[in-house]
Amino acid sequence: MHPAPWTVDNSAPSYADDGMPASIRHRALPGADGHRLYLVEFDPAQFVPSAFAAAGIACPDTIARSVPKRQAEFFHGRSAARLALMQLGHTALTQVGIGAVRQPLWPEGIIGSITHAGPYAAAIALPASPRHGIGIDIEMIADGSTLEALRATAMDAEEAAVLQAAVCDQWSYPALATALFSAKESLFKAAHASVGRFFGFEAARCRRWDARSGSLHLQLTQTLCAGFSQGDTCQISVSRLERAAVFTSYLW
Structure with a gap:
């Protein structure tokens, strides 16, 4: 099943004239019980640091010391997270912190995910029960040396062959390679809290691209924790965004 279309959100609160998002959209995520992404x-070039104070979004020291582009990404990611939390009954004062490995720190009883790439930031938040984890990821479609790096680090020859066989008018090889990298990122984000450690790209291998449902099927090559055993298959949802970007998500 392909994802629902995006809806322009005219009800989202204004943060400030400085750093105001160009647009805010939302859509339902399959399996998320109607909760909005x-x-x-x-x-990024229009962002100014004063937007943090104007919007009431906390700016950690590590972000305050970073370059403006990183500040813009963090601000707009947290802006999206605020909207996701407000649909769960939290107020605009609720903050999403940053953990020791740069993971978002959600309020108790909430699972969520934040991503940003290029001109985009996105977030979703859900009640922790009955779900265990969620991961979303946006990536700009790779080319040149970036594409070569993906081939070298994120896939093996068998996976590359699966992607090459799936090339079509709608999905070029660079787009599919980017989608595979993004799919593994979404899997990592969804599983990390339960696994409790980092694991590499080799922990999951692409076995199939399902064009009908718009999903990549990743099979685990090792047991990560009780919920992720060697041989398990994880179906990662894949879709395209404008401006040469791909979006992936995984909910379990």
């Missing part, structure tokens, strides 16, 4: 589109 929020997508913010912004221009």
Whole structure:
């Protein structure tokens, strides 16, 4: 099943004139019981640090010391997270912190995920029960040396062959390779809290691209924890965004 279309969100609160997102959209995520995924589109070059204070979004020291582009990504990712939390009854004062390995720190009883790439940031939040984890990821379609790096680090020859066989008018090889990298990122984000450690790209291998449902099927090559055993298959949802980007998600 392909994802629902995006809806422009005209009810989202204004944060500030400085750093105001160019647009805010949302859509339902399959399996998320109607909870919305929020997508913010912004221009990093227009961002100013005063937007944090104006919007009431906390700026950690590590972000305050970073370059403006990173500040813009963090701000708009947290803006999307605020909207996701507000649909669960939290107020605009609720903050999503940053953990020791840069993971978002959600309020107790909430699972969620944040991603950003290029002009996009997105977030979703869900009640922790009955779900265990969720991961979302946006990636700009790779080319040149970036594509070569994906081939070298994120896939093996068998996976590359699966992608090459799936090339079509709608999905070029670079787009599919980017989608595979993104799918593994979404799997990592969804599983990390339960696994409790980092695991590499080799922990999951692409076995099939399902064009009908728009999904990549990743099979685990090792047991990660009680919920992720060697041989298990994880179906990662894949779709395209404008501006040469792909979006993936995994909910379990």
